Amino acid sequence: MLLQGDNLRREFTFAGKSITALAPTSVAVDAGELLALTGPSGSGKSTLLNLLSGLDRPTGGEVRFEDQPLSGFSDARAAALRNAAFGFIFQTPHLLPYKTVAENVALPCSYGGLHGNAAISERVSGLLEYVGLASHATHFPHMLSSGELQRVVFARALINRPRVLFADEPTGSLDADNAHRVLSLLRQESVAGKCVIMATHDAEAMRFATRRLNLDKFAYAKTV
Numbered sequence: 001m002l003l004q005g006d007n008l009r010r011e012f013t014f015a016g017k018s019i020t021a022l023a024p025t026s027v028a029v030d031a032g033e034l035l036a037l038t039g040p041s042g043s044g045k046s047t048l049l050n051l052l053s054g055l056d057r058p059t060g061g062e063v064r065f066e067d068q069p070l071s072g073f074s075d076a077r078a079a080a081l082r083n084a085a086f087g088f089i090f091q092t093p094h095l096l097p098y099k100t101v102a103e104n105v106a107l108p109c110s111y112g113g114l115h116g117n118a119a120i121s122e123r124v125s126g127l128l129e130y131v132g133l134a135s136h137a138t139h140f141p142h143m144l145s146s147g148e149l150q151r152v153v154f155a156r157a158l159i160n161r162p163r164v165l166f167a168d169e170p171t172g173s174l175d176a177d178n179a180h181r182v183l184s185l186l187r188q189e190s191v192a193g194k195c196v197i198m199a200t201h202d203a204e205a206m207r208f209a210t211r212r213l214n215l216d217k218f219a220y221a222k223t224v
């Protein structure tokens with residue numbers, strides 16, 4: 001199994017009270033799958049993505065990437081794993097405003113992964129072509145629409161050839177056409193062998209998934 005979480009739970013303590021962000025949940029995902037995480041607001045979808053990607057640590061349970069428990073990873077090793085093997089797409093595209101589209105896409109390479117200016121610029125061009133933004137390479141983020149920005153984020157997420165793509169409400173800020181483009185790209189990536197995990201409220205997005213995990217704040221997660 002590529003990525004799995006066993007009995008994951010996350011609690012926060014605030015003002016002396018315990019808040020359950022994620023009730024015990026088990027999930028296993030393999031290459032080629034597009035798993036949709038669904039459930040009401042507050043059921044723990046974002047929390048689960050953060051735990052599976054090693055951005056956050058569970059209160060209980062274990063995350064394994066290729067059978068290696070992440071609890072045994074130092075923060076630095078977890079960060080290195082994220083940069084090398086994981087790609088991230090969030091609801092709102094976050095790009096550095098003073099860097100061009102091409103520079104933003106190349107950014108993860110400055111933390112490791114692909115190196116060499118020629119190799120990086122060739123890969124950036126290929127990815128911008130793939131997401132339909134070749135003509136925007138030298139533009140700055142403020143010159144792009146939100147649908148275009150989300151496709152830049154998508155290209156950036158792919159730069160280091162990640163094994164897993166995490167998408168948290170990737171179509172939340174997009175109109176139907178742009179949402180469809182981003183969902184088609186996610187689907188294409190899973191068909192090409194990536195593991196894609198997407199939190200979503202969007203019924204249209206769920207149709208692109210190969211499987212669905214429904215989270216319920218007050219019960220164990222159920223696979224539908």
Ligand SMILES: Nc1ncnc2c1ncn2[C@@H]1O[C@H](COP(=O)(O)OP(=O)(O)OP(=O)(O)O)[C@@H](O)[C@H]1O
Nearest residue numbers: 012014019020021040041042043044045046047048
């Ligand atoms: N750092 C934190 N401190 C305290 N409570 C938190 C924290 N992070 C999340 N929570 C709580 O945990 C619960 C789950 O949050 P989470 O963001 O994972 O939900 P979600 O399913 O992604 O919701 P949405 O659909 O609105 O994005 C919420 O009730 C939230 O308030």
Ligand SMILES: [Mg+2]
Nearest residue numbers: 045046047199
């Ligand atoms: Mg969320």
